[in-house]
Amino acid sequence: MNKNDIMCCKTFISEVEALALTFRGGVHVPEEKNTEGKAVRLFDSPKTVSIPMSQHIGAPCIPIVKKGDTVDMGQIIGEVKAGLGCPVHASVSGTVIAIEEKRNSMGMAVQNVIIENDGENRISPEVRPYEGSFEELTFEEVVEVVRRAGISGMGGATFPTYAKIQSAKDKVDTLIVNCAECEPYITANHRLLLEEPDTVIGGMKILLRAFGLRVGDIAIEDNKPDAVKLIREKVKGSDFAEVKVLATKYPQGDERQLIYAITGKEIPAGKLPADVGCVVFNAETCASVYRAFVYGMPLIKRIVTVDGDCIADPCSVKCPIGTSYRELIDFCGGCTKEYRYIVNGGPMMGAAQWDIDAPVTKGTSAVLVFSEKVKPVYEQPSACIRCGRCVRACQMRLMPNYIATFSREGKYDLCEQYDVMSCVECGACTYVCPGSVPITQLNRAAKAKINEKRKLMKGGAK
Amino acid sequence: MNGDKLVWVAPAPHVKHNDNSRTIMLDVVIAMVPALVWAVYMFGFRVLSVLAVSVASSVIFEFLFQKILRRPVTVLDFSAVVTGMLIAFNLPASVSLWVPVMGSFFAIVIVKQLFGGIGKNVVNPALAARVFLFTAWPSEIGGYVEPLSEKLSPLTVNAGDIVASATPLASLKLGETPDVSIFDLFIGNMPGCIGEVSALLILIGGIYLLLRRVITWHIPVSFLGTVAVLCFLFPQTQSVQAYEFMFMELFSGGLMLGAVFMATDYATSPVTSSGRVIYGIGCGAITVFIRYFGGYSEGVSFAILIMNLLVWYIDKATRPKPFGYIPKKKEVK
Numbered sequence: 001m002n003k004n005d006i007m008c009c010k011t012f013i014s015e016v017e018a019l020a021l022t023f024r025g026g027v028h029v030p031e032e033k034n035t036e037g038k039a040v041r042l043f044d045s046p047k048t049v050s051i052p053m054s055q056h057i058g059a060p061c062i063p064i065v066k067k068g069d070t071v072d073m074g075q076i077i078g079e080v081k082a083g084l085g086c087p088v089h090a091s092v093s094g095t096v097i098a099i100e101e102k103r104n105s106m107g108m109a110v111q112n113v114i115i116e117n118d119g120e121n122r123i124s125p126e127v128r129p130y131e132g133s134f135e136e137l138t139f140e141e142v143v144e145v146v147r148r149a150g151i152s153g154m155g156g157a158t159f160p161t162y163a164k165i166q167s168a169k170d171k172v173d174t175l176i177v178n179c180a181e182c183e184p185y186i187t188a189n190h191r192l193l194l195e196e197p198d199t200v201i202g203g204m205k206i207l208l209r210a211f212g213l214r215v216g217d218i219a220i221e222d223n224k225p226d227a228v229k230l231i232r233e234k235v236k237g238s239d240f241a242e243v244k245v246l247a248t249k250y251p252q253g254d255e256r257q258l259i260y261a262i263t264g265k266e267i268p269a270g271k272l273p274a275d276v277g278c279v280v281f282n283a284e285t286c287a288s289v290y291r292a293f294v295y296g297m298p299l300i301k302r303i304v305t306v307d308g309d310c311i312a313d314p315c316s317v318k319c320p321i322g323t324s325y326r327e328l329i330d331f332c333g334g335c336t337k338e339y340r341y342i343v344n345g346g347p348m349m350g351a352a353q354w355d356i357d358a359p360v361t362k363g364t365s366a367v368l369v370f371s372e373k374v375k376p377v378y379e380q381p382s383a384c385i386r387c388g389r390c391v392r393a394c395q396m397r398l399m400p401n402y403i404a405t406f407s408r409e410g411k412y413d414l415c416e417q418y419d420v421m422s423c424v425e426c427g428a429c430t431y432v433c434p435g436s437v438p439i440t441q442l443n444r445a446a447k448a449k450i451n452e453k454r455k456l457m458k459g460g461a462k
Numbered sequence: 463m464n465g466d467k468l469v470w471v472a473p474a475p476h477v478k479h480n481d482n483s484r485t486i487m488l489d490v491v492i493a494m495v496p497a498l499v500w501a502v503y504m505f506g507f508r509v510l511s512v513l514a515v516s517v518a519s520s521v522i523f524e525f526l527f528q529k530i531l532r533r534p535v536t537v538l539d540f541s542a543v544v545t546g547m548l549i550a551f552n553l554p555a556s557v558s559l560w561v562p563v564m565g566s567f568f569a570i571v572i573v574k575q576l577f578g579g580i581g582k583n584v585v586n587p588a589l590a591a592r593v594f595l596f597t598a599w600p601s602e603i604g605g606y607v608e609p610l611s612e613k614l615s616p617l618t619v620n621a622g623d624i625v626a627s628a629t630p631l632a633s634l635k636l637g638e639t640p641d642v643s644i645f646d647l648f649i650g651n652m653p654g655c656i657g658e659v660s661a662l663l664i665l666i667g668g669i670y671l672l673l674r675r676v677i678t679w680h681i682p683v684s685f686l687g688t689v690a691v692l693c694f695l696f697p698q699t700q701s702v703q704a705y706e707f708m709f710m711e712l713f714s715g716g717l718m719l720g721a722v723f724m725a726t727d728y729a730t731s732p733v734t735s736s737g738r739v740i741y742g743i744g745c746g747a748i749t750v751f752i753r754y755f756g757g758y759s760e761g762v763s764f765a766i767l768i769m770n771l772l773v774w775y776i777d778k779a780t781r782p783k784p785f786g787y788i789p790k791k792k793e794v795k
Contacts, residue, residue, distance in 0.1 A: 027479075029477065184477070256785065256786070260785075266785055266786045266787075267786050268786045268787075268788045269784060269785075269786045269787065269788055271786070338467055339467075339469065340467070340468075340469055340470055341469060341470045341476065342469055343474075343476055347474075347475060347476045347477040348474060348475040348476075348477065349474050349475065350474055350476070351474065352469075352470060352471045352472050352473070352474070352476065353469070353471070354469060354471045356469075370476075374470075374476055374477065375470065376470050376472030376476070377472070377475070377476075377478050378472070381534055381536070383483070383536075383579065383580050383581050384581045385483055385486075385541075385580055385581040385728045385729060386581050386728045386729050386731075386733055387486070387728045387733075388678075388728070388732075388733035388734065388738075391733045391734055391782075392735070395785065396784055396785040396786075397782040397783060397784050397785050398782075398784055399733065399734075399777070399781060399782075401733060402777075418781070419784045422784045422785065422786065425474075427474055427475030430475050430478070431475055431477065431478055431479055432479050432481075433478075433479075434479075434481045434482045434483050434485070434486055435482070435483055435581065436478070436482060438473075440473075440474070440475060441473045444473065
């Protein structure tokens with residue numbers, strides 16, 4: 001075969017997408033992408049927003065505004081004094097009506113700045129586009145702009161993006177934009193790719209420059225052929241981006257599986273993607289980086305998929321951070337049935353909420369509202385029948401059935417021996433379990449116990 | 463919106479696949495139906511009496527045991543039904559009706575519930591019951607009905623006097639060529655236990671289970687493959703071609719029933735794919751070993767029971783290396 005033939009073959013293969021990249025294990029969860037065909041609706045008029053001072057790991061912010069202050073969109077209202085973390089900004093213009101402590105979905109008490117929206121959408125004078133030349137961007141500048149813009153990972157894990165960039169300095173040769181979106185229901189990234197592809201590609205270019213890389217990968221699952229086609233057209237003829245098509249499987253969007261699917265590298269247990277020379281950014285994170293540079297606009301809005309069998313008119317909504325679920329749900333036509341289950345994020349890894357007035361945060365990719373149809377998995381009596389489905393589903397190649405059994409019996413040493421610490425809590429094992437064993441939940445409990453023990457031992461050594 | 467109604471707050475994941483223990487057990491029941499229909503056609507309606515007694519007593523024993531010990535009653539998961547059906551499948555149609563009751567008691571109470579109930583039993587309950595009945599009342603089990611010649615009515619209470627005939631497997635054991643053609647062996651036109659005679663219909667059930675993803679291919683293929691290879695390489699009789707001998711061994715006795723329905727029992731087989739292959743090969747090798755050198759003509763039950771005991775070790779030995787496994791550093795020389 002000459003070179004031309006090989007090129008032909010490659011084109012052919014990429015056209016039929018016979019070689020969708022993937023990993024071993026995983027599960028097929030009904031996709032439920034009910035909102036993929038609907039344009040993102042803009043909701044910029046919540047009556048009040050409640051902005052938590054801590055939206056991700058790292059130090060919580062200290063509010064730098066007082067009750068009664070007038071704030072503008074994009075104005076910094078909370079600063080980190082020390083340690084890991086990035087500032088939070090006012091997402092609407094208006095008046096601070098209260099600063100109060102609320103419990104977030106993890107049960108932790110967090111300071112919230114509550115702003116009454118005056119509807120004027122005044123933009124703060126702090127919001128200034130990057131003035132330097134994009135050609136001469138330095139690594140430090142990118143880190144600083146991203147930090148000031150308060151950008152954190154928008155896929156769900158919400159790790160501060162500037163810290164991710166910093167930790168990956170001089171280590172990476174592969175940059176991947178994660179548009180896998182493997183969780184059911186969520187279409188936020190899909191819609192973003194279709195409606196604002198240039199922001200994603202632009203953000204990726206900035207990040208590529210920061211790392212001194214020439215080419216990056218845009219990874220999209222093959223259940224979004226329209227997005228694949230559009231992005232392919234957009235990057236056609238340029239040499240800085242490659243579109244990688246992934247098989248539709250859960251959890252394809254997990255960094256570890258994504259990197260494995262694209263590069264064939266396994267991140268060693270307990271290490272970071274940078275340790276295998278990779279760095280992964282969510283599509284919407286890239287778009288936020290782009291906006292921070294081009295418009296100077298910090299992360300104050302995000303796309304949230306509002307869906308679930310209770311919602312009258314499910315769709316993806318772009319709304320200010322801090323909008324309450326209640327207002328968001330009302331914007332989507334309200335509930336048609338009594339709701340019994342509210343999830344922040346996807347149904348596989350999202351956190352159940354007890355408060356319908358909880359605010360949208362930087363990591364809220366979806367708000368799902370279910371009726372009685374959805375029940376906690378441990379509602380049914382459970383027994384492991386040793387079918388082995390969880391073993392086949394586990395993409396971390398653990399033996400979830402054994403770990404869950406040990407965990408239930410309180411044998412955490414055995415759990416550790418069976419590598420429970422490698423568990424990413426993706427939920428695939430619980431999903432497939434015909435015995436209704438809450439495997440993921442039991443693994444999580446074991447992990448917590450082991451971490452507790454390790455902390456104690458560390459303390460004892462000092 | 464909701465008044466005072468409370469919401470569920472539970473840890474993720476919040477959704478589940480529709481399969482549960484009951485749908486799986488129902489699939490197994492469905493997979494056994496073709497072989498059952500064949501047995502009724504072959505041996506008469508008495509097959510249904512044996513089946514009914516066996517299933518009913520299994521379910522009742524499970525119910526009573528759980529009631530008496532005040533445990534949650536789990537008869538609705540249908541696993542006792544499957545056990546009862548398998549016990550019936552392992553008995554000849556002419557068996558006295560108290561025999562399946564004894565078998566059910568042994569399987570459900572002693573083998574399953576005393577070890578902790580579903581998923582926790584060490585050996586396959588139906589197989590253990592078969593071996594128990596086989597050794598305790600050999601004369602009851604030994605009388606295999608010649609098919610088609612004497613259809614048994616459902617009300618025949620004690621059919622022990624019916625003329626029994628040697629199974630093809632017993633003839634093979636004696637180094638004779640059975641008087642049944644390979645084709646008859648394959649479709650099940652021969653004497654034997656209720657559920658084991660028709661290799662064809664058991665395979666159809668097995669394919670159904672594979673398609674429904676209730677079982678994986680590993681155990682049946684490695685089990686049958688091992689038996690086939692060993693029998694082909696070391697035929698016991700020179701009076702037929704090696705491949706003919708191989709097919710006779712494959713299609714006679716309880717091999718098909720064992721490989722498709724017994725060895726694939728979840729609770730008593732390994733959970734890893736490689737473990738399942740090892741387990742299947744072990745079952746096959748021990749089956750051939752017993753058939754060739756043992757005192758019984760039939761070796762499948764013992765082979766599976768022996769491998770059942772090794773499952774824990776097979777699981778341990780075939781534990782997959784976790785994703786991103788870091789091998790322990792060796793000392794630098």
